[in-house]
Amino acid sequence: MLHIRNIQEQDYASIISVINDWWGGRQMADMLPKLFFVHFQPTSFIAEENGERVAFLVGFLSQTFPGEAYIHFVGVHPDKRKDGVGRLLYHHFFDAVKQRGCHTVRCITSPVNKTSIAFHTKLGFAIEQGDKLVDGVSVASNYDGRGNDRVVFMKAI
């Protein structure tokens, strides 16, 4: 039985210790300082199954653009990837930010992450025009600094 709840500060230690493994050894922990688990709890969620954390989503409301929300990080346990948990978390987030007056959600991913690109496209995200094409996908060069190209997603909710 899947249960979704708001993230808590206490979830951090357990999530951060598995995050690199969940991402197949990629060093992801630096991208997820504890601040996201402390200060963005109203729009960040944990999915639990039988009391075990199987997925999480960290997002927030833009403080520059009223009506916009941003998803920073999503992680799903490798064994749970086909169960629609990610999709469920996204919809939970959409509902939460809609209730807080948002009409637009943005997020980004790496051009190498084909699974992520397919996932977001299937969820109805559009890809914003970048400055080059990678395998037919528009990409913003050096978006997150030199060498860190990103695909930029946007969805009206």
Next chain:
Amino acid sequence: MLHIRNIQEQDYASIISVINDWWGGRQMADMLPKLFFVHFQPTSFIAEENGERVAFLVGFLSQTFPGEAYIHFVGVHPDKRKDGVGRLLYHHFFDAVKQRGCHTVRCITSPVNKTSIAFHTKLGFAIEQGDKLVDGVSVASNYDGRGNDRVVFMKAI
């Protein structure tokens, strides 16, 4: 002549390309994805001198704790460290978040960063009780994940 203004998305490329150098070669860029320059502009600032960016502060309002603000990242050009630019940016931030209803500012630093600890203490930050002492300073073990101890600061404004 020093001029402080709100951060813009366009500042990112220039800041991110110098940040590791400003920090004496420490790899800091991963801690500063572009999202902070996009979504937290009302409480993030750039200090310019003769049209050159000499310092910046990235902070935001807590979305979990109303009345709390958080400073995530501050960088000052190595040649400008003695000029009080950091202090000026902090006070600019205090004013900005006070106007938005905040009474408390939090931030963290590494226990190895003695300059940062001295700076925050001088500015009136208190150090929150951690679970061990490092050189007489209370430290929260593994705060940002295993091995990433942090000194946790708090200031009423």
